[in-house]
Amino acid sequence: xxxxxxxxxxxxxxxxxxxxxxxxxxxxxxxxxxxxxxxxxxxxxxxxxxxxxxxxxxxxxxxxxxxxxxxxxxxxxxxxxxxxxxxxxxxxxxxxxxxxxxxxxxxxxxxxxxxxxxxxxxxxxxxxxxxxxxxxxxxxxxxxxxxxxxxxxxxxxxxxxxxxxxxxxxxxxxxxxxxxxxxxxxxxxxxxxxxxxxxxxxxxxxxxxxxxxxxxxxxxxxxxxxxxxxxxxxxxxxxxxxxxxxxxxxxxxxxxxxxxxxxxxxxxxxxxxxxxxxxxxxxxxxxxxxxxxxxxxxxxxxxxxxxxxxxxxxxxxxxxxxxxxxxxxxxxxxxxxxxxxxxxxxxxxxxxxxxxxxxxx
Numbered sequence: 279x280x281x282x283x284x285x286x287x288x289x290x291x292x293x294x295x296x297x298x299x300x301x302x303x304x305x306x307x308x309x310x311x312x313x314x315x316x317x318x319x320x321x322x323x324x325x326x327x328x329x330x331x332x333x334x335x336x337x338x339x340x341x342x343x344x345x346x347x348x349x350x351x352x353x354x355x356x357x358x359x360x361x362x363x364x365x366x367x368x369x370x371x372x373x374x375x376x377x378x379x380x381x382x383x384x385x386x387x388x389x390x391x392x393x394x395x396x397x398x399x400x401x402x403x404x405x406x407x408x409x410x411x412x413x414x415x416x417x418x419x420x421x422x423x424x425x426x427x428x429x430x431x432x433x434x435x436x437x438x439x440x441x442x443x444x445x446x447x448x449x450x451x452x453x454x455x456x457x458x459x460x461x462x463x464x465x466x467x468x469x470x471x472x473x474x475x476x477x478x479x480x481x482x483x484x485x486x487x488x489x490x491x492x493x494x495x496x497x498x499x500x501x502x503x504x505x506x507x508x509x510x511x512x513x514x515x516x517x518x519x520x521x522x523x524x525x526x527x528x529x530x531x532x533x534x535x536x537x538x539x540x541x542x543x544x545x546x547x548x549x550x551x552x553x554x555x556x557x558x559x560x561x562x563x564x565x566x567x568x569x570x571x572x573x574x575x576x577x578x579x580x581x582x583x584x585x586x587x588x589x590x591x592x593x594x595x596x597x598x599x600x601x602x603x604x605x606x607x608x609x610x611x612x613x614x615x616x617x618x619x620x621x622x623x624x625x626x627x628x629x630x631x632x633x634x635x636x637x638x639x
Contacts (some may be wrong), residue, residue, distance in 0.1 A: 279304045279305055280301060280304040280305040280306040280452075281305040281306075282307075283301070283305070283306040283307070283359045283360065283452070284306070284307050284309070284357055284358050284359050284360070284636070285298055285301050285302075285306050285307065285308040285309065285358065285359065285360040285361075285362065286309055286311055286354055286355065286358045286360070286361045286362070287308055287309065287310050287311065287335070287362045288311045288361070288362065288363040288364070288365070288370075289362055289363060289364035289392065290317045290318040290319060290364060291317075291318055291319050291324070291327065291364075291437075292319075292327060292331055292434060292437040292438070292441070293364055293392045293437045293440050293441050293444070293468060294362045294363070294364040294392050294441075294444075295310075295317070295319070295328075295331035295332055296331045296437065296438060296441035296609075297362060297390075297392065297441040297442075297444040297445050297448070298310075298335065298362055299331050299332065299333060299334065299335070299609060300441065300442070300445045300609045300610070301360070301445060301448070302333070302334035302335055303334065303608065303609045303610060303612075303615060303618075304610075305618075306359075306360070307336070308334065308335040308336065309335070309336045309337075309338060309354065309628070309632055309636070310332065310335050310336065310337045310338070310623065311338060311340050311342075311351065311354070312337055312338070312339050312340070312625060312626070313339070313340075313341060313342065314339060314341055316339070316625040317332070319331070319332075320625060328622060329621070329622045330607070331622075332622035332623065333606060333619050333620060333621060333622050334618070334619055334620050335622065335623055336623055336627070336628035336631065336632060337623035337624065337625055337626055337627050337628055337629075338626060338628060338629045338632045338633075339625060339626035339629065342373045342375070343373070348373070348374065348375075350633075350637070351375065352383055353636065353637040354632070354636050354637065355380055355383045355384050355387065356383055356384055357636045357637075358384065358387055359386070359387065359388060359452070360387070360388045360389075360390065360448055360452075361380060361387055361388070361389045361390065362390045362392065362444070362448075363375075363389075363390070363391055363392070364391075364392045364393065365391075365393075366393065366403065366405070367391075367393060367396075367397045367398075367402050367403065368403075370391070377389040377391075377463040381461060384461070385460070385461055386455060386459065386460065386461045387461045388448055388451040388452060388455065388461050388462050388464065389461065389462070389463050389464065390444055390447070390448055390464040390466060391463075391464065391465055391466065392440065392441075392444055392466045392468065393465075393466070393467060393468070394406045394410070394411060394467065394468050394469065395467050395468075395469055396465055396466075396467035396469075396470070397465050408434040408435065408436045408437050408468075409430070409431075411435075411436035411440075411468050411469045411472055412431060412435055412436055412472065413428075414469060415436075415469055415472035415473050415475075415476060416476050416479060416480075417435065417472050417475070417476065418431070419489070420479070420490065420491070435472065436468040436469065436471065436472055437468065439468075439471035439472060439475060440466060440467070440468035440469075440470065440471045440472075442471065443466060443470060443471040443474070444464070444466045447464045447466065448464065451464060478491050478492060479491040494518065494540070495518075497543060498542060498543055499539075499540050499541060499542060499543055500535075500538060500539075500541045500542070500543050500547075500549060500550050500553050501515065501516075501517040501518060501522075501523045501526075501539050501540070501541075502515065502516050502517070502518050503515055503543045504579065505553070505554060505557035505558075506554070506557060506558060507557055507558065507560060507561055507562045507564075507565055508558050508559060508560055508561045508562075508564075509561045509562055511561075511562035511578070511579065512562075512578075512579040513557065513562065513565045513569070513576060513577065513578050513579060514576070514577055514578075514579060515574070515575065515576050516575035516576075516577075517539075517574050517575050517576075518575070520539055522573065522574045522575050523536070523539045523574070524536060525572055525573050525574040526572065526574035526576065529568070529571075529572040529574065530556060532556065535549060535552075535553070562578055565578065566578050586598055586600070586605075595611060596608075596613075597611060599616040599619070601616075604621075606619050
């Protein structure tokens, strides 16, 4: 879909690289502009992160503080459609590569800056990481244990959602350029995506005072809840519509539960206690089989290794490819996507190819 589109990626770690990975999976040609030490994720500690987010890209080492290399960057900019950078505000300006500088070289370029808090505002200059954005957005307050203590997420929500928001705006900018012939500057804050995701919560809290979004979806009723199984695993029941609840009750031979669809999910409710005991009477494997036979929105809570295996199968809408000891994860569903995937590049691996293809008249 993006064949022929050229992307320069100056970013490190996850947000920018995950965004450019998504563009590469759409068919764009992505060139990583790396400093002498390489992407900061090129380290023993973060090597797997680098491999995960930089497939299908090309690498060239350019020192942005070296005049000769800056001249090379300018040549690449002339051929680029999209530029992605993830430095703190002001860094690219000091290098002479701010949007106002770049558009003098290529007025049609789409320039995307990805930062934690955006280019302006009282937080803009602060260093932060994913847990900070999740905390500020109100998202972390949605993830609490029974004591009210926030649960530390083990997924970088702001990085991933912010990357998707960046790609969304880049694609919209490409469409706008088709109509106007003009490039565009895009200011992405990783906090933006999380705040947008909180729209239901903010509006509901504003008018009702309830802070957990849609109350029925917050683990408050028996038909939409997480239950423990006989073997200490967990399943999620999402029989929100009455027909699914009826299917669950009838298949469980528990018709006496039919009228308790919206019953509260707490230990003071004997119906909830009975349902908890019912789930603890079967193993996870038995409940998986039950969920496949009975149309009641019942699924297992899979561990990472299980989810990886499940979705590496063709019959499960394959999004994971495990081959010869390696692994690739698709950024979108496409039966051909893994045939187009290349491993993450070695540092400066494509220097000669990029120079010949991008800088020759």
